[in-house]
Amino acid sequence: EDQVTQSPEALRLQEGESSSLNCSYTVSGLRGLFWYRQDPGKGPEFLFTLYSAGEEKEKERLKATLTKKESFLHITAPKPEDSATYLCAVQARWSGNTGKLIFGQGTTLQVKP
Amino acid sequence: DTAVSQTPKYLVTQMGNDKSIKCEQNLGHDTMYWYKQDSKKFLKIMFSYNNKELIINETVPNRFSPKSPDKAHLNLHINSLELGDSAVYFCASSQDIRASGVGETQYFGPGTRLLVL
Numbered sequence: 001e002d003q004v005t006q007s008p009e010a011l012r013l014q015e016g017e018s019s020s021l022n023c024s025y026t027v028s029g030l031r032g033l034f035w036y037r038q039d040p041g042k043g044p045e046f047l048f049t050l051y052s053a054g055e056e057k058e059k060e061r062l063k064a065t066l067t068k069k070e071s072f073l074h075i076t077a078p079k080p081e082d083s084a085t086y087l088c089a090v091q092a093r094w095s096g097n098t099g100k101l102i103f104g105q106g107t108t109l110q111v112k113p
Numbered sequence: 114d115t116a117v118s119q120t121p122k123y124l125v126t127q128m129g130n131d132k133s134i135k136c137e138q139n140l141g142h143d144t145m146y147w148y149k150q151d152s153k154k155f156l157k158i159m160f161s162y163n164n165k166e167l168i169i170n171e172t173v174p175n176r177f178s179p180k181s182p183d184k185a186h187l188n189l190h191i192n193s194l195e196l197g198d199s200a201v202y203f204c205a206s207s208q209d210i211r212a213s214g215v216g217e218t219q220y221f222g223p224g225t226r227l228l229v230l
Contacts, residue, residue: 032216043203043221051215091216098169099210103156
């Protein structure tokens with residue numbers, strides 16, 4: 001069964017303290033892996049799409065990487081405004097014509113000043 | 114400019130009532146979706162539509178009926194609301210999922226918070 005597991009469930013960092021969020025996935029052929037950020041009371045905001053192992057993408061203090069089994073979201077020198085829930089989702093190759101995303105449960109990040 | 118918009122933002126209603134949620138996207142996308150986020154923040158797909166054609170009905174009760182009048186709009190009608198329907202419902206859209214060989218990025222709306230009393 002296709003599934004996505006994110007760890008840790010919650011993460012507290014001091015401002016400037018770099019860390020990584022993990023997204024482990026089991027899927028029968030990967031069509032795409034997606035990272036989103038969700039602030040309280042808002043919809044998921046798109047961050048990155050990764051398609052194949054070895055791929056990396058960066059945006060400001062965030063860097064996403066992908067292997068055949070997991071993805072990492074690296075946060076370098078985080079600021080309080082990076083506090084949010086980060087969601088990982090995968091799309092399996094078999095679901096290509098449906099667009100179905102399978103989401104993990106998210107990692108809630110709190111960055112203290 | 115709002116890319117994906119939903120109305121209403123909040124919906125409080127009594128058990129047994131019928132209600133609708135509207136979604137509009139101005140991104141020129143061909144595919145639209147409805148997701149449900151439960152109290153544990155877990156997001157799960159309910160429906161997807163491609164060019165007004167239903168693609169997925171992900172084991173959703175018949176009380177939920179999506180309707181797509183055109184490819185920029187996807188509405189969700191819920192009959193006989195139950196307590197368990199309380200959740201946040203998100204609309205999303207993407208480029209045509211049938212035209213690409215890779216996963217298309219989905220863009221989400223702000224959500225509709227439904228509370229059934």
